[in-house]
Structures are given as structure tokens and as C-alpha cells.
Amino acid sequence: MKFGVVVFPGTWSDKDCLHVLGPVLGQEAVPIWHQDTDLQGCDCIVLPGGFSYGDYLRAGAIARFAPVMGAIKGFADRGGLVLGICNGFQILLEAGMLPGALLRNQSLEFRCVWTHLRVENTDTPFTRLCRPGQVLRIPISHGEGNYFGDDETLDRLEATNSVLVRYCDAQGNPTPDANPNGSRRNIAGVINEGRNVAAMMPHPERCAEAILGGEDGRLIFGSMIASLAERQPAASH
């Protein structure tokens, strides 16, 4: 499968994503510059973490107007798989491709720590290798990851099974203490109702090799690879 990893000025996790998708998982992985509008025939697009455009105005607010975003919107509208990680999550929210917003962490601190995540929906291209309710261990690294939506938005997310992962303790309980940033209802990641655009604040690309202290990130990328392999015969590009 061919993965495109989008690079904005200020992106910092692009190399990590390319490393995991390429050498670690054996996929073709190419960088895509923010000014490009050609997605190079990629089967999946990853918007990685960082500080695109210095987070000026609001995180992701400027990046969403980059030329590449029009192409990604079209790709997603045609059913293409898009995963946003951290700053990529912020960009997808600003672009209106996922509901809600990300606020400053409640602690006002930049948090760079391991978190536990409970998988809320395994019937998605991003989590299909996980067991229902499985607890993953994936690190976060952000200052603005405090997920916010009004009650109506959150109720709709829950009613449509669109919460992907929730911060929890090691046993899988979504407690206030396990919530590292104040996210409403401990939401750490969401997916759209079309089930092809997903995003999460934690960084699966930082825990896909045992030497880095964990490999749970492989479940996310592995799920995407498995889903794409299934789709491939039907794909028409």
C-alpha cells in the first residue's frame, strides 16, 4: 500500500510516520508537501503531528487553507482513508472534516506522557485489529489536546459510535485522573460517520517498535494496512 505523509512548515512527526510505515511496516511511504495538490496515487493520507505554521491564530487554522488540503478533502469525499495525529487532528477539525475543537490543556501544561486508551469501536479501518474494549498504551505530546464539543455534538458522536478511543486507566476505566488534558468525556480520538476519516491526539507512530517502549501503535497502522488490502481489488485508481 502507498501512504502519503503530509508535511507543512512546522510539522515534526513526518519522519517518524514515514519510518514506521516504510522500514518498520514495509509499506511504500512518501512525503507530500503542503503546496502540492497531487496525492501521488496514495491509498491513504496521514496528517502527522507538529506545529504547522507555528500554531498561529489557532492550531491548524492556517494549515487547513494549504493547497494540499483541497486535494485531501476530495480524496476523503471519494472514500479515501485519512488519519490525523495530534496537529493532524487539529487540522481536520479546523477543516470541518471531523466535529469538535481542541482547546488548551486544562492544566495549561504541555503534556508528553504515556497514556492508556480504551478502544471504543473496533469496526473501523483504523482499529479492526483491536479487541473491543482493548486498552492500548500510546504516548501523547501536546499543549492543546483538550477535546471540546457541545452536548449535542458529543451525544451524536456517541450515538453513531464515532468515539474511536478514550483516555482510561490501565484497567480501561475512563476516570478523571486518566484524562491528561481535560477532554470532554475523556475523548482522545474520533472517526467520521463515513468511517474513512479518523484522528487522535496520541501518537501511534511513537510506539510501533519494542525499542521505544511499546508496539501498540502497530495496531492502528496495521488495521489501516489490512483494510486497504481488502479494498484494493475494488479500488479504481
Added chain:
Amino acid sequence: MSETVTSEIVGQLQRWQARVEVTLKPVVLDPQGDAVLHGLHQLGFDAVSRVRVGKYLELTLAAASQNDAETLVRQMCDRLLANPVIESYTFSVEPGNPPTA
């Protein structure tokens, strides 16, 4: 996309100064405001009971009329300067200084 007031030069364009205030909606928690409130209390300003931190932007723009300028600023707020999910905005537009040569 919403209707856009074109900024092409038709007749005499004037210079305008816009002042935009962007604030978090009341339902959105503001940990930054809470931290400032805490700091004020530590300094002895017990009279303060609530702080909300927002953004203030000054824009200089050209438009044929105050009405056009206000329409443009509203579009800028809706599309970029504020995030309608978490923020609301207010603005004012006044005649600006003539351009300095």
C-alpha cells in the same frame, strides 16, 4: 462558499480600521482565564471573580463603504479569525488614516 465582496477597485476605495475581539463561548472552559484569576488573587485583587482570556486583532483594509468593510470583516471572522465551534466575535469598523506615501 459564501458570497464574497470583491475588493477590486471600483470607484474610490477608502481605508478602514477594524478592531476584532474573539472570545471563548461561555460554555467553553477557559483554563488560561482561571490561571490569570488565580494570579490576581495571589496579588490581593480579591475583587475579581472571573477572568476570560480572548484575542484582539487590528485590521487595516480597503473598501468602498463602511458597509462593505463590515461585510468583509464579518466574512473574515466567520472563515478564519474565529472558530465557531468554540469562539464568538465582535468587531467595529472606523475610517482609517489615509495611506502614507
